[in-house]
Amino acid sequence: MKRASWLIPTIYIIFLMLPIYWLVSMSFKTTNEILGSFTLWPQNFTLDNYRVIFTDPSWYMGYVNSIIYVCINTVLSVSVALPAAYAFSRYRFLGDKHLFFWLLTNRMAPAAVFALPFFQLYSAIGIFDTHLAVALAHTLFNIPLAVWILEGFMSGVPKQLDETAYVDGYSFPAFFIKIFIPTIAAGIGVAAFFCFMFSWVELLLAKTLTAVAAKPIAATMTKTASSSGYELGLLAAAGTLTIIPGAIVIYFVRNYIAKGFALGRV
Amino acid sequence: MLELKQVVKKVGAETHIYSANLTLEPGSFNILLGTTLAGKTTLMQLMAGLEKPTSGEIWFNGENVTGMAVQKRNVSMVYQQFINYPNMTVFENIASPLRVSRISEDLVKKRVGDMAELMKISAMLDRHPSELSGGQQQRTAMARAMVKDSDLILLDEPLANLDFKLREELRDELPRIFNERNCIVGYATTEPTEALLFGGRTAALHEGHVVDFGPTGEIYRHPSSLLSAQVFSEPPINTAQVTKSGDRIILNEKVSWKADKALPDGKYTIGIRAHHVLPKKENKDAVAIDGTVQVAELSGSESMIHFDAYGESWVSLSHGVHPFESGQEATLYADVSRSFYFDQSGKMMNLKAGGA
Numbered sequence: 001m002k003r004a005s006w007l008i009p010t011i012y013i014i015f016l017m018l019p020i021y022w023l024v025s026m027s028f029k030t031t032n033e034i035l036g037s038f039t040l041w042p043q044n045f046t047l048d049n050y051r052v053i054f055t056d057p058s059w060y061m062g063y064v065n066s067i068i069y070v071c072i073n074t075v076l077s078v079s080v081a082l083p084a085a086y087a088f089s090r091y092r093f094l095g096d097k098h099l100f101f102w103l104l105t106n107r108m109a110p111a112a113v114f115a116l117p118f119f120q121l122y123s124a125i126g127i128f129d130t131h132l133a134v135a136l137a138h139t140l141f142n143i144p145l146a147v148w149i150l151e152g153f154m155s156g157v158p159k160q161l162d163e164t165a166y167v168d169g170y171s172f173p174a175f176f177i178k179i180f181i182p183t184i185a186a187g188i189g190v191a192a193f194f195c196f197m198f199s200w201v202e203l204l205l206a207k208t209l210t211a212v213a214a215k216p217i218a219a220t221m222t223k224t225a226s227s228s229g230y231e232l233g234l235l236a237a238a239g240t241l242t243i244i245p246g247a248i249v250i251y252f253v254r255n256y257i258a259k260g261f262a263l264g265r266v
Numbered sequence: 267m268l269e270l271k272q273v274v275k276k277v278g279a280e281t282h283i284y285s286a287n288l289t290l291e292p293g294s295f296n297i298l299l300g301t302t303l304a305g306k307t308t309l310m311q312l313m314a315g316l317e318k319p320t321s322g323e324i325w326f327n328g329e330n331v332t333g334m335a336v337q338k339r340n341v342s343m344v345y346q347q348f349i350n351y352p353n354m355t356v357f358e359n360i361a362s363p364l365r366v367s368r369i370s371e372d373l374v375k376k377r378v379g380d381m382a383e384l385m386k387i388s389a390m391l392d393r394h395p396s397e398l399s400g401g402q403q404q405r406t407a408m409a410r411a412m413v414k415d416s417d418l419i420l421l422d423e424p425l426a427n428l429d430f431k432l433r434e435e436l437r438d439e440l441p442r443i444f445n446e447r448n449c450i451v452g453y454a455t456t457e458p459t460e461a462l463l464f465g466g467r468t469a470a471l472h473e474g475h476v477v478d479f480g481p482t483g484e485i486y487r488h489p490s491s492l493l494s495a496q497v498f499s500e501p502p503i504n505t506a507q508v509t510k511s512g513d514r515i516i517l518n519e520k521v522s523w524k525a526d527k528a529l530p531d532g533k534y535t536i537g538i539r540a541h542h543v544l545p546k547k548e549n550k551d552a553v554a555i556d557g558t559v560q561v562a563e564l565s566g567s568e569s570m571i572h573f574d575a576y577g578e579s580w581v582s583l584s585h586g587v588h589p590f591e592s593g594q595e596a597t598l599y600a601d602v603s604r605s606f607y608f609d610q611s612g613k614m615m616n617l618k619a620g621g622a
Contacts, residue, residue: 167314169363
């Protein structure tokens with residue numbers, strides 16, 4: 001029993017890593033090899049797939065577009081959610097609890113519900129196919145989430161900290177920027193992470209609200225059919241590159257997320 | 267001089283402070299004594315300007331400051347929780363009230379250094395508050411409160427979250443630290459002993475009412491009302507209904523004693539503090555009370571005996587170890603010459619005897 005105790009975690013990790021390994025390994029194979037035979041690792045190791053992505057603007061602009069609207073969205077969501085979360089955590093006002101709950105219910109509707117109104121609205125006001133369009137659409141889901149996460153962190157900070165700062169002579173904005181934001185930096189990190197991730201993986205709205213100029217990578221990936229059939233190697237390389245930003249962000253906020261889980265809001 | 271004039275604080279339908287009238291003299295040490303929820307913190311927030319009174323006025327040095335923002339008043343506050351800015355070092359924490367008023371860097375360094383020395387945290391200046399012990403965190407908070415020359419320093423149970431040793435240590439230091447300053451100090455506590463230790467003036471609070479205010483010793487020895495005596499007694503003061511008739515005070519058919527001539531006939535409530543009810547007769551005026559022991563708590567040097575007598579529960583606090591067992595019949599001696607007499611409205615009757 002003791003000797004086999006490494007076995008279950010190992011099997012678990014293999015199961016977790018297998019699809020990722022398969023994706024990465026495919027990205028180094030030629031499409032012929034992928035379709036032709038079952039190989040555990042690339043027989044004809046090639047970087048061609050990556051070369052295509054990094055040289056063809058229709059590919060790499062997909063990443064650039066995605067990153068632009070995801071960053072706009074993250075900044076927008078967190079900066080709007082900060083004062084809102086502060087109000088929810090510090091003040092009692094008429095219907096505050098209902099409003100807080102209503103915010104969350106925004107997340108319960110599938111994105112598809114909002115695709116049509118957004119499409120029509122943005123076309124009407126002329127921001128269709130811009131990064132801002134996607135970023136704004138994603139705030140619909142991300143602001144409630146960020147408010148929810150930040151409120152939890154803020155409620156963990158005693159109200160006396162605010163009062164001490166006022167007594168010391170800080171104005172509200174000075175207190176908020178110099179003391180409060182650094183104090184809940186972990187919460188902001190967690191909220192930003194979730195905003196980033198949701199925006200990064202969301203496909204439907206991003207695809208509906210863009211055509212060419214702001215087309216996200218996920219939409220580019222759906223158009224890999226060519227005269228020679230599906231270019232699976234290219235697709236795998238694109239997929240591998242799509243995982244990387246998320247992995248990087250997770251690496252930076254991993255400690256904050258642990259804290260967030262400990263506080264029970266994530 | 268800080269004056270509260272008929273200050274009322276209501277939150278929703280609840281009244282937190284009922285018409286408080288207090289005058290705090292410059293350079294005075296004022297204790298707000300009361301149990302949890304008595305309104306100590308609310309009163310302090312009103313004094314500091316963190317809360318606005320629902321009605322009434324607050325005056326400072328002849329100026330009406332009722333609606334003035336807290337930033338514009340020269341006040342400091344220390345809380346029961348150790349409140350420091352977690353993102354700043356101890357030095358920056360202490361310096362922060364000075365930074366707001368834009369004082370030269372040299373002067374900031376000097377003032378922070380002096381204050382850190384006074385509070386004995388000079389060695390910790392480069393650390394963050396999370397790297398300090400509770401006592402050091404509270405010392406930092408106090409240093410920050412005192413680094414600017416506040417007109418009013420408010421301390422809301424600053425020692426309550428510290429462990430016993432540190433509490434004793436800071437309790438000894440505080441009067442010395444504040445003696446040198448000419449500011450008004452407000453100090454909230456739940457412990458009558460702490461109030462007696464600091465002296466100064468005490469305001470006894472009970473459920474939002476300021477029931478008594480005056481020099482601490484005076485309030486302790488001559489509480490103006492039953493409520494005041496109850497707030498200022500730990501363990502709780504013993505009370506019983508008595509009748510004055512002729513020259514006797516009658517507790518019941520078995521227990522009575524000689525009355526003070528100045529007391530008119532009628533029904534009264536007496537209050538006797540626990541340390542005047544003893545297991546041995548040490549005073550010739552002491553009256554025997556027969557009862558049943560409920561619990562006897564013996565610490566090393568003191569015995570606290572809870573007992574039931576004549577349908578009331580009584581507490582006796584005495585020096586030395588007096589072993590009693592639960593359920594045991596016992597006779598204890600109440601020194602009635604040290605008792606307070608309150609009329610039916612709870613007002614203290616002014617007699618020459620009584621007290622402490």
